[in-house]
Amino acid sequence: MDGGTSVTTPPSVSVAEHALFLDVDGTLLDIADTPDAVAASAELCAVLKRLEPRLSGALALVSGRPIADIDAIFTPLRLAVAGLHGLERRDAAHHIHHARSDGGLDDIKATLQTFVEGHDGALLEDKRVSLALHYRQAPGAEADARELAQSLIAERDDLHMLAGKMVFEIKPIHVDKGVAIDRFMEEPPFAGRIPIFVGDDVTDEDGFSAVNARDGVSIRVGPRTQTNARHRIVNVRSVIEWLANIM
Numbered sequence: 001m002d003g004g005t006s007v008t009t010p011p012s013v014s015v016a017e018h019a020l021f022l023d024v025d026g027t028l029l030d031i032a033d034t035p036d037a038v039a040a041s042a043e044l045c046a047v048l049k050r051l052e053p054r055l056s057g058a059l060a061l062v063s064g065r066p067i068a069d070i071d072a073i074f075t076p077l078r079l080a081v082a083g084l085h086g087l088e089r090r091d092a093a094h095h096i097h098h099a100r101s102d103g104g105l106d107d108i109k110a111t112l113q114t115f116v117e118g119h120d121g122a123l124l125e126d127k128r129v130s131l132a133l134h135y136r137q138a139p140g141a142e143a144d145a146r147e148l149a150q151s152l153i154a155e156r157d158d159l160h161m162l163a164g165k166m167v168f169e170i171k172p173i174h175v176d177k178g179v180a181i182d183r184f185m186e187e188p189p190f191a192g193r194i195p196i197f198v199g200d201d202v203t204d205e206d207g208f209s210a211v212n213a214r215d216g217v218s219i220r221v222g223p224r225t226q227t228n229a230r231h232r233i234v235n236v237r238s239v240i241e242w243l244a245n246i247m
């Protein structure tokens, strides 16, 4: 961690170039005594509602709460959101993506098994921690195998696919707020923009690292502390004022 470079001036935001990722509790909302006692103010909802179209939809909430909680807090807004630190995610097109904390592959294995039984020469290798679909002996099955493997991971944010020599391998990855931001950044309307992430807590550090790796802007809310974030905003009130002033 690198607390030494943190600066206190919030960066200027270009609505044409940036994508905005915002933690919720402690960033947009003051921490409540009981977590279910919080609700977004009309002012905050109005700011977010105005910002989303100005950013061409490149605005997402990234929270430890479930998506259902977030929707209740920000009702009637339905924003792109990662909930449960990325274990569930609603993209900008409102498609839901899930990750499993155990990275389980059983359901995917069953589908791949059915595929190899229907394609002579195709072979499924169960490596315990990953699944490899080989088509060396079934080169005509490549397109179908690729399409199947991609469709199986499309809604699972905890899996990725590696294309090897005549093989597609599906592997789990650990999901955190940084991975959730990376997933958004692979999709429209986020792709091609510069990410900004604002958070206040230890679980936001993965998000700061993810945006730093993309030459983005990392902002930690609160008093000076050891952090990967390169900018600082002093409190929730200042975050909302900063957002309200984005032209």
Ligand SMILES: [Mg+2]
Binding pocket: 023, 024, 025, 026, 027, 199, 200, 201
């Ligand atoms: Mg927070």
